[in-house]
Amino acid sequence: MNDATQILQTVFGYDTFRPPQDEIIDTVIQGGDALVLMPTGGGKSLCYQIPALVRDGCAVVISPLIALMQDQVSALRQLGVRASFLNSTLDPGQAMQVEDDLQRGDLDLLYIAPERLTQERMLGLLERAPIALFAIDEAHCVSQWGHDFRADYLQLSLLHQRFPDIPRIALTATADERTREEIIRRLDLEAARRFIAGFDRPNIRYRITLKHNAKQQLLRFLKEEHAHDAGIVYCLSRKKTEDVAFWLQEQGFKALPYHAGLDASMRADYQARFLREEEIIMVATVAFGMGIDKPDVRFVAHLDMPKTVEAYYQETGRAGRDGAPANAWMVYGLQDVIKLRQMLDGSEGSEEHKRAEQHRLNAMLGLCEITSCRRQSLLSYFGEDRDTPCGNCDTCLEPVTTWDGTEAARKALSVVYRTGQRFGVNHLVDVLRGSEGERVYQYDHHQLATWGVGKDLDNNQWRSVFRQLVARGYLRVDMDRFGALCLEERCRGLLRGEEVIHLRKDVTRKSASRQTRSTLPADIDVALWEALRERRRTLAEDQGVPPYVIFHDSTLQEMCVAMPRNSTQFGRLTGVGERKLGKYGDAFIDVIERHLEAAG
Template identity: 60%
Template sequence: MDSLFTFSRRASNGSFGDGPEAALDALQSVFGYDSFRGQQAEIIDHVVRGNDALVLMPTGGGKSLCYQIPALVRDGVTVVVSPLIALMRDQVTALKELGVRAAFLNSSLGAAEAREVERDMVQGEIDLVYVAPERLVTPRFLDLLDRTKLALFALDEAHCVSQWGHDFRPEYLQLSILHERHPTVPRVALTATADVQTRNEIKEKLGLTEARVFLSSFDRPNITYRVVPKKSERQQMLAFLNENHPEDAGIVYCMSRAKVEDTAAWLNAQGREALPYHAGLPAAVREANQDRFIKSEGLVMVATVAFGMGIDKPNVRFVCHLDPPKSLEAYYQETGRAGRDGLPANAWMSYGMADVVMLRQMLEQSEAGDSHRRVERGKLDALLGFCETSGCRRQVLLNYFNETLAEPCGNCDTCLDPVEIWDGTVAAQKALSAVYRTGQRYGAGHLIDVLLGNTTEKVAQQAHDTLKTFGVGKDLSKTEWQSVYRQLVANGFLTVDLEYGGFRLTDAGVAVIKGQRTVGLRKDPVLERRRGVRDALRRQSGRGGSASDGVSRGSARGTLSAADDALWHALRDCRTGLAKEQSVPPYVIFHDSTLLEMVNQRPRNREAFAHLPGVGARKLERYADAFLEVIREHG
């Protein structure tokens, strides 16, 4: 039995004690990190002492350690409730690579394998077991828990309990049974995102009203946020990826299944390897595509929101939205899948008039009750406000989660390329007047023709060329009028008529026409200036150089010299080879951040290699020689 398994067993038997020294020993010996980040130490100490906790921490903030280390320090088995089979498999694979005794129980196991895990639980031969909520509440599993010495219940992705959230799982509502049957076993509920309403529901539904709440900053400073006016969104996205992520893995979100498949096929035709993922694909295809994404270095996954919750791949370098999500909470959760390793990443979204109209229509056509629709309307307004803001996007995003960022972030498009605001009151009055005078039943295309004085067949047929507003908008271009109408709908001056699909005035819009309020509008950028994102990534990576060095720009490693870039690729090839030999994802061997430190520090022996972040005793023993040889070969 190797040293890490010995550590794990000693820890679960309690010989390391239950103080902060034991937790720090586990962090250093098993996970290979010198110190805790943020609130980790405080959370872990609280849980190790047997107390309940609700942990709200951004993706990539180290939530998993908040229950994995107590699982090693406390006596007994830790049961982790996880909503997805793929997430269980990935986390167990990573823990086993560290030498931790971990397993999962789900439908992918045969009967004999499941019985072996159950036996290990009862006999105390395991530290963590991952289980889906559906299995956990079965009489058979509850009986198994009664026969097992339990250390901790960890309720991961706890926002799934909230009917107001975007990933509602009704099975989570039954998890209060754990405390009813085992009142002395501590519980820790964890989520990457939850607004105030969702947080309150988590506490209520899971019986955690007395639990201590640990609320970390929701800021993800390594992510650059960018929203662009939608023109030819696929071409826009491809240009952005070619400029910033020519060899990186990432996710592209689309609203519909058909658009997912079309976009994946189009990307492949453009030379970018891409796979589709949506709920309409056969389960075997979805699983195979997700497995390829997890194990590949530069694959693009094109998906609906059916993909992503619990994806543990740390080197997702970009998340693109070809269609906006329905809420800022969903946006935050989805974009949070980028840059989990803390290295620079991009969140890019294209957004246009049709999106605003569609989202408004979907909301108004919802069969939900008035109270639920009112909440959802507030969520949509917050998303549209984020898209249309002229201020710092990060400040808007954090404000949604009741967090204040004192100064603009300097790492979003509106900070890097400041937006011009103009007095759009007169333009808004013209646009709104055109809506009113045409009968409040037409969309932007027809209204813009009226404003520009275009005598189309439809304009002539409806005699709209005789209106006072005909031709009064020639001072602006078609593109500029599209921006005006988009902002008027987004900001609540116009609503979408459900019968005709056209625009109708709101009370706020009427007030503008009457001259009772002014309207400030943002001027959409003519060109997408990518230099700012590239420079921000370079600043975050802490490396100098210039684009003329001949290496890819906007990647996690910033701009490397030719020699460093050659070493980076050689180390990545070494990692890929080792991963294929063991049939595990490359990041299970080492994260990109550890490879980057190998490039920066160029360790020459095992002692120096052991001090790299992410190198614990197990990985030092298994991998040091292979990577040291690569480093020596590159001088």
């Protein structure tokens, strides 16, 4: 590992590996296969980039997104690494030049989409070229049980068949046990070493609250905590992304919509702006985000509940890649469950697939409704146990109040049964509350024993009861009956008086648990910080790369503290390798010198 450690220090500017990076890198350097599960921001890329520089030949990285390839290549070239990509943005002459470089052995890394890789012409080119390894990034795309399924990934087993002696490393940030097994089977990785680095992202604060007025709740969250931060807001529908983005613009935010229905050139432009400009909020469907390498995303907000815990984890993981505090904030309601169930029932998947997705939807709803530590529940879903509550989620910071909901639950279940399991929440609440509305009399529900027995709770309290009964599996939403609630087998014990149930008391969350990045560490001079950021911005603009490709915020903060005055001192900063030292050292030292002179 001496060569690998030297490359880590001189090229990438880091002193030591984070476990298990060293084991993974050594496995691949020695020619072994590896499956790597590592949280977003955990350093997955180094696990194939360093072996690419140690082993003879070029590493071929299969990547699902053009924008991700371009950003990775830009960052590697900044470090002096011979990296390139092959995708549809290149004209024929440029593509031919890349292919020639590959054949001559003049590349260390080549990024390529799975669609191009599986073409016979491309495979023939690779068979004639010196190949160091294959890296399959975002490997969960190979699994039909995953949330970002890509059919082209299914053909990647051909790598093992066509190149049996070349090591392969498959990497993902998100995969439950079923998805892991699917990845292994479809990629012929049965003999690969498995590395699971843990799923915890302690810098992310998880907060989930009930949806009342989603736009106003979002606005309050942004104004109080992220007025000048970059972030992502996820919505379920394309129409909603545009509506929310334009509304945020009216509120004074730099917001952009992003969904698959937009013109490809517009999507590329918006994504480039998000990566290169500061304070951009991307309002998006799940079409945006996979592989996004922006380290300073300070929040991810969900205005609709994701379909699965995997999707939630993957999407929230795009916040705080730099390790600094970040927020994962979400509002949800029973309507989200109904909408997701409609989408699921309308899908073309098999019955087995639909059943599996229903279980995943139930798990996501369970995470929303949980009264104990959210992080413990989230990690448990991925098979990772945490002994103590995290202290950095809403249920830890503001413990949930519960109440004995046994009698209310029995009334709710009873009214579902007595009305024939054919009605949605609003009608059921009307019956319980003794409404004299036209629909209640139309069905003679004013004659039922359950009519008017629930006047002790208001409409919102009853909606909370029904929502929690659905979440806990006592009721289900029947989309064949337009969202009617139906009894599940599990409810028998509760109806017979054989069990009790404690429900969470819904309250409007205050902002006491908020977490912001608005204040820098106390030992940092704000004037110097802004001057360094400005120098970074101009250098990035000159080269057409995102600012973080020059240096991450953490490196700039280190400059503010250490105030290096010469190349030797500057070279000791984290993230400063030999190439960046020679390329940028003088420019940033000059900013520090000017600042010190002005300060007297």
